[in-house]
Amino acid sequence: MESSAVRAAMVRKLQAQGISHPAVVAAMLAVERHRFVDSALVNQAYEDTSLPIGQGQTISKPGVVARMVELLCQSSAQPLGRVLEIGTGCGYQAAVLSRVAREVYSIERIRALHDKARDNLRALRVPNLHLILGDGMAGFAQGAPYAAIIAAAGGNDLPAAWIDQLAVGGRLVAPAVTAAGGQHLVVIDKTARGIVRTELEAVHFVPLKSGLA
Ligand code: SAH
Numbered sequence: 775m776e777s778s779a780v781r782a783a784m785v786r787k788l789q790a791q792g793i794s795h796p797a798v799v800a801a802m803l804a805v806e807r808h809r810f811v812d813s814a815l816v817n818q819a820y821e822d823t824s825l826p827i828g829q830g831q832t833i834s835k836p837g838v839v840a841r842m843v844e845l846l847c848q849s850s851a852q853p854l855g856r857v858l859e860i861g862t863g864c865g866y867q868a869a870v871l872s873r874v875a876r877e878v879y880s881i882e883r884i885r886a887l888h889d890k891a892r893d894n895l896r897a898l899r900v901p902n903l904h905l906i907l908g909d910g911m912a913g914f915a916q917g918a919p920y921a922a923i924i925a926a927a928g929g930n931d932l933p934a935a936w937i938d939q940l941a942v943g944g945r946l947v948a949p950a951v952t953a954a955g956g957q958h959l960v961v962i963d964k965t966a967r968g969i970v971r972t973e974l975e976a977v978h979f980v981p982l983k984s985g986l987a
Contacts, residue, residue: 777808777820784820784836793840795847801873802840807833810866810894824978827864829884829987831980834926838977839867842947845961845974846922847874849945854921858939860910860948860982861926865891871924872903879917881910884987911984913939920944928957929982940964949979 785793785802793799808819810833815825824832846854854875859868862882868891871878880903882888888907895903906914910925911933919941928949940946946962952973959974 777806780820787822788837788840791837793844795844797847797852797874798840798844801870802836804873805866805869807836807866810864827887829886831863831887833864833866839870842924843870843874845947846924846945849963850921850943856917856920857922858914858917858920859924862891862905863887863926865894867926868903869895869898869900872900876902878903879906879914881906881908881914883909883983909985911982915939925949925982926979927982928979932960932962937962937964937969942966949977
């Protein structure tokens, strides 16, 4: 598929929605989203929509990926240091992260998706991306502390392990149910003086679940 023109059109729409960070724009232009969806869905790969990836899970909307990665990039100098992603899914967002961070650890609880992501990413040869099969509710202590943590699945609360594994000066972006009701993007900044929590727009992510599947 010759996709650079259609991807550029997608990125222009993201920019019209407010995405402006140069590293994020470059990453969204570079990563070929059609490589991460089933062949029957390739024609929809550059629409701003989530799509099924099997096992009842979805690849996130490009607009949401760009928004969340931009929130991480705005918080610190470029490139980001070590980043933890919870919910590898098909590996698309992990590939985007690998272009804005020095090191990416991405954890997935469903073996079939962990394997699918490895297949999708093999041809791209991304040496700074590490895929882990495990329960991301516990974070991934071996890579901690992280400059940034990003979750692609949402629960009622943010697991304490994520905040523990965040470096001072680091930022966490994740969907969670807020007091206002419904799932929202939540930003946690870990500062030398403590935790600063900011609640942003409503979002729709698949549920964060515990244990392996
Ligand atoms: N970033 C992915 C989005 C995948 S959807 C992409 O670009 O395609 C979210 C993923 O989170 C699902 O694959 C789901 O299995 C996974 N997930 C849910 N709870 C999890 C947990 N506790 N640990 C690891 N992965 C989890």
